Amino acid sequence: MSTPVATPTHPPRQRRKEARPQELIDAALELFAEKGFAATRSEEVAARAGVAKGTLYLYYPSKEELLKAVISQRLSSEIAAVTEYARGYRGSCDSLLREVFTEWWSRVFDSPTSAVFKLVITEVRNFPDIAAFYRGAVVEPATALVGEIVERGIRSGEFRPIDVHGTVMSLVFPMIMLCLHKHSLGACAPATEMMDPHGFIRQHVDIVLHGLRADPSASARGVA
Template sequence: MTNRSVITGTSRRPEARPTEILGAALELFAEKGFSGTRMEDVAARAGLSKAGVYLYFKDKTALLKALVNEMAGANVSVARGIVEAHQGPVSPLIATILGFLAGQVRHTRFPELIKIVISESRAHPEVGRLYLDAVIGQGLPLFEGLIRRGIASGEFRAVDPGFAARAMIGPMLLAIIWKTVFEPIGADALDTEAFAAQHADIFLKGIQS
């Protein structure tokens, strides 16, 4: 979705259009904000008529919801798959998940989506609630479960799973803010994979028995 190709004319396949529309919407939300983007802007960026966009999405909120589900929701699904397939100690699994998230921050447009959610949630609470329910509401219980698993096996100390899960994920939010806010104005680029590996090492040493 995030590497939207430019396809014009009647050669464009109908099944490709939702992906192109979402790519255009993400670009415009990042450039103009949610409030400043019109459906006709998305249509023009995607190379479609306004009516063509409405065939797939009824309004801007539907576009944003689809972006959250396709990008952020997919990340949660991948993380869940990693967890369900893993057997053995939890520590390597936590490092793997953090490495996966770091790769998403560095190599995809996922950080732009998070920036949109952060910047628009005050004026449009439904935007924040959407992400809270679809992503945080799914991801945090998954990570809390990992901490509980490690505590139950004696691998981790008896820490608070809720706080520990938030501490585990918090630096990834910092990486997103760094990439979307500070790097564009001159900050040194952050090696997110190395950052995640360092964080995993510090975090795990802090909670291990």
């Protein structure tokens, strides 16, 4: 029995102009990825960010603009970071690819960024702006980065000659799928949690790189 108060107690107002945009984006990413953009009410986003309905609109002029901010904010920085990471690496393409994917995976899977993939898959068709942005800021740089390494490996004879773009997708697609899974079926209650995702990715990269290796006997024959 708490002391009954007649006056409707307003939650204490906080002025936090600087922090709000990020808090709203974080809340929105969670909810949009969980329920979809259309099924998320803007009031829910505000509530999860700890503000009132109207406050959201002080920072983003509409729910749609919020969506665009959510998507553009997370991804570009990750790609840039990994590209930087790969620059100037010395060693075999095999080990560089292992490094790159391990790095990327560690940044993405356990972070909220993993949810962005679901959001993009789900919403591009409704918001063409997003398609253009995602292609230019994510798909192209990432494809270029990995594609160049694979290409180098083929030219050096480390990998057998094979379609480069397809190889990139063979490497990357399962990682994205795992992100999607995490935010869809994987988030549904009574799941026998599918193996350790980090272990899976390590094994997946290993299998693919194994499958890329130039056939030693063939190359032996070719060299001989």
